[in-house]
Amino acid sequence: MGTPSHLRIVGDAHPGGDEQQALNLVFAALSDPVRREILDRLDGHALLVSEIAGHFDISLQAVSRHIQVLVRAGLVTQERTGRISRCRFDATPIYGAALWLNRFSKYWQAQFDLLALSLEEIERERSARPRKPTRRALSHRAKRKPKPR
Numbered sequence: 001m002g003t004p005s006h007l008r009i010v011g012d013a014h015p016g017g018d019e020q021q022a023l024n025l026v027f028a029a030l031s032d033p034v035r036r037e038i039l040d041r042l043d044g045h046a047l048l049v050s051e052i053a054g055h056f057d058i059s060l061q062a063v064s065r066h067i068q069v070l071v072r073a074g075l076v077t078q079e080r081t082g083r084i085s086r087c088r089f090d091a092t093p094i095y096g097a098a099l100w101l102n103r104f105s106k107y108w109q110a111q112f113d114l115l116a117l118s119l120e121e122i123e124r125e126r127s128a129r130p131r132k133p134t135r136r137a138l139s140h141r142a143k144r145k146p147k148p149r
Contacts, residue, residue: 030097039070048085
C-alpha cells in the first residue's frame, strides 16, 4: 500500500516531481546574492517592499521582481493592503533543501575524517624525528661566553 497523496515521508531520498520542482525554485531563488540579502533583512522582521528596496542600489521595480522570485519559491509571503505590500520570511522550503543537502554530508564527513587522519600522521612523523636546533638557538649558543672556571 502506497503513501496517500496528501502525506509525505520526511527525508524521502527521492523527492517526487512536485518536491523536485519546489527544490529547483528554492535553489534558483537562493542563487542570487540580492535575494539572499533580502532574506537576511527579512529574518525576524516584516518589512514593506519600499523598506527592503531602500537598502539596495537598484530600482524598486527590480527589488520587487526579486521578491516575486522568493514568493514563487515559498521563501517569502506577502500581505497586501491596498498598494502596500508587507513581506515576511518563511523558512519552510529551506527545510526540504536542507534535507536534500544533508544526503551529501557523508561525502564531506569522509573528507573531514581523511583530513584528521592525515594531520595525525603528520604529527606522529614530526614527533618521531629528532629535532634539529633552530638558527636562533645556534646563534644564541655562539654568542654565549664560556663560563669562567
